[in-house]
Amino acid sequence: MTGITYEDFLDLSYDPAETDLVCWFAIEPAADMAMESAASRVASESSNGTWAALTVGDDFTDLAATAFSIDDNEIGVAYPAGLFEPGNMPQILSCIAGNIMGMKAVETIRLLDCEWPESIVSTFEGPTFGTAVREEIFDAGDRPITATVPKPKVGLSTKRHAEVGYEAWTGGIDLLKDDENLTDQAFNPFEDRLTESFAARDRAEDETGETKSYLINVTADTNTMLERVDAIAEQGGEYVMIDVITTGWGAVQTVSDRCQELGLAIHAHRAMHAAFDRLPNHGVSMRVLAQISRLCGVDQLHTGTADLGKLANEDTVGINEWLYSDLYGLNDVLPMASGGLHPGLVPELIDRIGTNIGIQAGGGIHGHPDGTHAGAKALRQAVDASVGGIGLETYAEDHPELGVAIDKWGTETPR
Known part of the structure; x- marks a missing residue:
């Protein structure tokens, strides 16, 4: 059995995989919140975390996002492709631009840019012309x-x-x-x-x-x-x-x-x-x-x-x-x-x-x-x-x- 805490969602040494969806955010942490703590909460809330520490068993599939970069007020978060239903844009947005927009851990948060992997792009048809x-x-x-x-x-x-x-x-x-x-x-x-x-x-x-x-x-x-x-x-x-x-x-x-x-x-x-x-x-x-x-x-x-x-x-x-x-x-x-x-x-x-x-x-x-x-x-x-x-x-x-x-x-x- 393992426990999951906010700290598990921050790894500044992580190198995103080719299949990860990488999102770049600009955030202003809450007044009493360090940038690292705020970044880990963004990754947690937008994937498989919650405010309380959790204990999970061997049947748990780990689909955690990882806050892997902090540069001034910009952070990078990598999301494993398995977190997303293929070809379902509303579901993707519920992750990367959902509850995190109203979190108390940040005063403001802006989704600046995304790097879309082939593993996700290939599930969409795109334009006809x-x-x-x-x-x-x-x-x-x-x-x-x-x-x-x-x-x-x-x-x-x-x-x-x-x-x-x-x-x-x-x-x-x-x-x-x-x-x-x-x-x-x-x-x-x-x-x-x-x-x-x-x-x-x-x-x-x-x-x-x-x-x-x-x-x-x-x-x-x-x-x-x-x-x-x-x-x-x-x-x-x-x-x-x-x-x-x-x-x-x-x-x-x-x-x-x-x-x-x-x-x-x-x-x-x-x-x-x-x-x-x-x-x-x-x-x-x-x-x-x-x-x-x-x-x-x-x-x-x-x-x-x-x-x-x-x-x-x-x-x-x-x-x-x-x-x-x-x-x-x-x-x-x-x-x-x-x-x-x-x-x-x-x-x-x-x-x-x-x-x-x-x-x-x-x-x-x-x-x-x-x-x-x-x-x-x-x-x-x-x-x-x-x-x-x-x-x-x-x-x-x-x-x-x-x-x-x-x-x-x-x-x-x-x-």
Whole structure:
């Protein structure tokens, strides 16, 4: 018989195994708690420990996490792969970001980063397309794909919503997108919006000769989402959109399975992410949320604007690099830049984060003095100029829509 105490969860000489999930936390211990004691409690509570010393017998399977590194206020914790159910993201998060977030042993705790071993990654399907949507769906070449959300974000009738989509598509935008809080309200029912928007999409494709698509929001309970996914496939859609955090990761995995069967891509809206990642010393970082999104199967994810837009950002560049990275053969994810963007910001955005992205503008299109169609033209013109290495002022000489946008917004960042 052996006894288990907090001290058993701290071993600064431990070298994590290849199969371990390694998590990095920033912690501030409670006022009366040493860093070593706090670190051991994080490892204990997130694996197989408890506050009381335990005596166990030979039939006990030891799945203890180990706090193996302490560097100032950052600690590393290694979790044996056997602690986790294969392919079950909610269960993994219940370990690495569960009760530990409310422990008295720490004043604050933030999950900064994870190193995912092949033993865990291989149990997830990952994205169906990832960045390949740019070629496989749109044949976009070297340019970013573009998207817009009709504004006001809710309240438009179905008829007007489809009209705005047509105006944007024919102006050069690739994707119409629902906003995070538009699903199936009386003023714009899901089924009507789906049918009328795709009819407008078809007209826009005939007129422009380009592929256009629609990110319609399926967010709801899981069964309803599956019904909506099937309806989109029947309409010939290429995408679904999910508010992945408010929906929950288990539901995202279920929808991803259905989308893979139907050959649909998933656009992930990150609404509610700031509840986890905005405070710099507590919660779960956007980097980790992005990692979870990739494992659960999303193809596109909002990752910020590298501080050019209206929303607070973390390390957009670093997050995007991780989404592009090799991960034991799992497909990558296309980062979407959105939140306060307009044509004047496009050159700097591309300079900071490259062209293997999507660029989404709402007010920066619909707020154009000459309306949505002209605003869509202006954004596409800004993209084409930037990819072609032509200054916006020069390009605007022959593209009046871009010129009007620059006159209105310049290169200022909104708040």
